[in-house]
Amino acid sequence: MKGFLTEWPKNIFGSITFDLMSGKKKVLVAPLNWGLGHATRCIPIIRELISQGVEVILAAEEHPKALLQREYPKLEFIDLSGYDVTYPSSGNMAVHMIKLMPRILNGVKKEGEQLNKAIDDFGIDGVISDNRFGLYSNRVPTVFITHQVMIKSPYAESILQKLNRRFIRKFDHCWIPDFEGTENLSGDLSHKYKLTESARFIGPLSRFSKDEKEPDAYKYDVIAVISGPEPQRTLFQHIVTTELEINNIKALMVLGKASIHQDVQQEKITMKSHLKADELQDAINKSRIVVARSGYSTIMDLATLGKSAILIPTPGQTEQEYLAQYHYERGHYFTVEQDRFDLDEALDQMDRFKGIKSDTNATLLKQAVTEFIQTL
Helix, strand or coil: CHHHHHCCCCECCECCCCCCCCCCCEEEEEECCCCCHHHHCCHHHHHHHHHCCCEEEEEECHHHHHHHHHHCCCCEEEECCCCCCCCCCCCCHHHHHHHCHHHHHHHHHHHHHHHHHHHHHHCCCEEEEECCCCCCCCCCCEEEECCCCCCCCCCCHHHHHHHHHHHHCCCCEEEECCCCCCCCCCCHHHHCCCCCCCEEECCCCCCCCCCCCCCCCCCEEEEEECCCCCCHHHHHHHHHHHHHHHHCCCEEEECCCCCCCCEEEECCEEEECCCCHHHHHHHHHCEEEEEECCCHHHHHHHHHHCCCEEECCCCCCHHHHHHHHHHHHCCCCEECCHHHCCHHHHHHCHHHCCCCCCCCCHHHHHHHHHHHHHCC
């Protein structure tokens, strides 16, 4: 009897346990493996689910999995294969993605197959997918999280918009991590086109919380948060390192490698492979200026903390290029192209850019999670 109640047979996900007596609803949370931003913005969702008595199971791979395992070492994890997407060392990302569409669609199909297997093996009652298009089901309620209701592209934008909308409508709910009105963080990405019927704004998602107390003294002049896909991530790291060395600035570099441990001191530059959410928040608060990519999760984190920043979009990544320009024009963050980055010149511009002070509005997220749980 013990084996029947508590031990599930081995399958492609490994050995698991299933407690029939717990009475808790089980929700699968799965971030896309394109950088760490999708994983980091799932953290407040995971917190809210747990606070409302839900058992959370996480599905991820590589660096996002390593990051979430460090934050939630006691949660159950499923290895969920991605789309096997490559990234161009130069050129336009949107055009590159169009070329990879057959591979992506095949990955979406495999995701659906893996989800059906997971629903059976884990007794999953609901799914929250952060930009993983294949994790919809007619067997359990599903949520799709995205700030890209539209996809910025110099070519075939209307076609991409229709395809994106078609996939979003397969989910029961669409959660947009932004504010609904004109004072928002995502601009056209979430506000240009008419939303699907199931869409709702849940407020920005950040793993951080605002600390109203300013530090007595800054520990670092600059904190550089290195992120993004290879090969651009490594190139970005080299460029930033060179600028910090030339300017002889006391700095911390967080390398965005959650799956390894690295702690190196190079004269005035401290390099750490990864910091947990509370550690990174403390380091950012103790740094005068942030240097980072202009990914949307980074912007949500910066807005929550009210920090100034120099944003350097990943070359060819139209979403980041748009977000950088959007916030530059509004006087929020200074931005510069990667191959034109000069730290000394950028620092001279910082008096004009004061950042954003934004409330994440946890009430919107709490309401969305509560209503979702009621459908399980």
